Amino acid sequence: MRFCDAIWDEMQPVRQQILDLPFLTELAAGTLPGESFRHYIMQDSLYLAEYARVLALAAARAPTAAARLEWSDGAKVAVMVEESLHRSYFDMFGVDAAMVASSEPTPACLGYSSYLGHLAATRSYAELVAGILPCFWVYWEVGCTIKPRAVSPNPYAAWIETYATAEFGGATERARALVDEAAATATAETREAMARAFRTATRYEWMFWDSAYNRSGWPV
Template identity: 30%
Template sequence: MQVSQYLYQNAQSIWGDCISHPFVQGIGHGTLGRDKFRFYIIQDYLFLLEYAKVFALGVIKAYDETVMREFSNAIQDILNNEMSIHNHYIRELQITQKELQNARPTLANQSYTSYMLAEGFKGSIKEVTAAVLACGWSYLVIAQNLSQIPNALEHAFYGHWIKGYSSKEFQACVSWNINLLDSLTLASSKQEIEKLKEIFTITSEYEYLFWDMAYQS
């Protein structure tokens, strides 16, 4: 079994809780209050800025030019492509630049990004790759699940979010992350793999906490 599948199997129940969370289901059924989604967009904007820094550690810790370039491209994808989803809603919800500049991450948000950065600093390119994987992969799975709800993709407000995170472009980014982890761990010891599982499980738990934080806002 490839390491990515091992990690995925161990986090499936957590991801199931994410999919069934009322915030996520509210996006899929178009019933989520916009005030909650507005809070989420601001917090996720702050999250993405820190998330990109974890990928920057991948550039630093890359073992060859190809992987260095791939992590550099991933940073561009976050700041230009994924951030474009947020910029769409920043305009729709009339969130000002002053609001974004003055916003502060919640404790759950700051704890999540601090954990990823800490594991990335301490570890190798393997730990960096594992630390960023749960976020993108779980979003893809969630969006693909929501896209199966009748009329979800066509929803006037939330359809854009579902389309963005279930797109072929986003799927390609996630596939790169999965494939890189599997290639990096071909000769990894059981102890190394268990450490990666720990990172992946904890970041998956943080994903659930992020959804819940947004819903409780």
Template identity: 40%
Template sequence: MSTRTLTEELWASIEPIYAEILAHPFLGGLTDGTLPREAFRHFVVQDSHYLRDYARALAVCAAKAPGEEDVRAFADDAVGALAAEQGMHAEFLTAFGGSAEEAAAEPVLPTTRAYTSYLLATVYGGSFAEALGAVLPCYWIYARVGEALLAQGSPDPLYAKWIATYGDEAFQSVVRRVLALTDRLGEELSTAERRRVVEHFRTTSRYEWMFWDAAWRGERWPV
């Protein structure tokens, strides 16, 4: 058995990926205010699509969770994901002169489709531990990015608001709760299942980088 906690093993597995995330020009543009508005709009629209499926994934985690408190917590997080999509994103889209309804009618683009398809296949088809590994990067990486970007701030009020959402203590406390559950669960896993959890975690962490990169590139369906 590993002497490291599961969260220690998970984070060690993505340190190079996280370094690439922090170095990405999309995040740099958020903090120095130079990110093109169209890139941010692309991100917000695709994130709205993503969060609807992420909420479904969290609901499946709630159904598979081992204890009543965990069921309640993941169900609450699923509701919270939808609330973020309906509230914060609607506010951002209004700032762009559009609406949530218009954004919902826009296509789900390749990286978003790939990420959510992988996420849903894993949570439906795998164990609770595997499901947790797959959904965890969206919690944890955003918390770490939020902390890092909050320390830098942004001269752009719109970008500063986005940064504050994930750097905020309320979000950080939710992530700490999920990480504590991850370590409790890690004590009970076989070596083989632990390996599967790490693989899912690393895969969806890569998708997190790809999601920001897709917005930066203005990704569209090629045909």
């Protein structure tokens, strides 16, 4: 079994917990409180800025031209999501660029982005891309799962549609292929490190949405 298939199956209980989160259940129903979504998009904007940098670092470290191109394209997509999808919701919820710039990352946001930065700075390319992958793959699963049951009209329809498109699915598949490619020539030790990175990033996905729903900040 390929690396990605094996770790995806292993993380099924966590993936189900993500799909069961009140944030996503209520988002699909169109009943998610606006303040929770506002909290989410502001934090996601901060996160995506760092994620784009991590993808650019993955591109710089990639062993092949195809991989460099793919991770570079991923960085551009992250910026485009911030510029288009986020800006439309910023207008809807009364958020401006100054508010985002002055906002502070929550523990979940800072923890996730810093973890990926740690992988980029101190770990192998293979471990880094395994940590990058959940942000693609989990969002793709979420988009495809909640789109069929989402009510219409829905104030969050644009968000749901973004992550359920064939284009985003294609980007996810290509990222998956690059991770499997890295795992195919990795040692057993490196493959286990890749699995740890994937597990950790998937748990951070759960934490990010849970934190947004509860509008959590720093406890002290």
